[in-house]
Amino acid sequence: MRSFFALVALVSAAAAVFIPPHDIRDDNESTESIVASLTASNHFGAPNAPQVAGATPGWYFGDDPASADGLPWLKDPDLCASLAADPTALHCPAGTAFRGTYYEVFYGLNASIQAPDYMTFGLVDTVSDCETMCDSVTGCNFINPYHDVNGKDGSPLLTCSLYSQFHTAADADNFGGQTQSDGSIDFITDSAGYDRTGP
Template identity: 50%
Template sequence: MRFTPLLATTFLTVSSVSANFNIASLNINTLVGNDLGPDNKYGAPIAPWLPNHKPGWYIGHSPTHYPELPCLRGFICRVLAFFPFHLQCPTPLPPPPPPPTPPPSDGYHQTFSNLTGATQAADYLTFGLVDTVADCKAMCNGVTGCDFVNTYHDVNGKGGSTQLTCSLFSQCHDASDADNVGGQTQADGTVDFITNSDGFCKDS
């Protein structure tokens, strides 16, 4: 940041004077060495795409690299605060939040979710009932050749069970193969239908 004896002396004087001192009597251009008013485009009257342009100010941690420019950090900011119609130091932005940490992978990625149809395909391996999706994935991990699981609720089916149906397949499938929508009449006369159908393929 550029400090001159006049700037330091003037600020100390401003800080210690009596309440009836008229701050407007000071010349801000003399204090900072540049005209930082709006009529002078805040120190940069020539636009950067025109010849002979020069920057009007600097913000950074290396003010000695630009001794001809007012560095808008620290001490000079307290001086500029007395001149509200001139350039002011920027208020620092809060640091950006850290990026969200992705949840750890369980070895599967989801290929579809919450459909009203279950997967039916020739590479079917087996099926059963489970309490959770994690149970179904664990079952797939123990079945040779299993690469895909489809969990769903078979409403009115499977003897009225409220558990998830867990179907295992040897190949990955997407929503286009989830075309089993139920429709089978049960012993009690009800017709089954599919809800909450999710598909998960092994990452490998």
């Protein structure tokens, strides 16, 4: 009988262990934490510019959610609704119509822009997607889409960097050279620059 009471006491003690409620701030994958990370003060999820060692894209805007590879997918209806509810957050581009007009300044370079007016960078399927992203970010006036070879684990996606000021090929002096987690060295190809004009 004593062993029965000992067992009951042990079970009661185990049940009395306090389990704190789930704190959403501790969940890096929660919608709320994603929305909080996609603000201008955090360069919309990419606080380090692409040329900084260890920099990672802040978002993916394209048609294949599997290509997001853990990045916030800016065509996810639920995420887009949450982002739209926060005036400080990056908002998902609405539709595909461009509000601005883009003029090619340079193309085919093996270097990307690095400049102090850096706003954010992410991944896109096409140059048009990069233009659409610029249209959705207040103050964006220049895009620099390019292939960061080895920098995206073999992904064919374009890196899309956004800037607030206009640039020329003379500002394209990031040739890559960052060592990746697998030991490979990244390099830049097919870098282009486009000025944005219009509302």
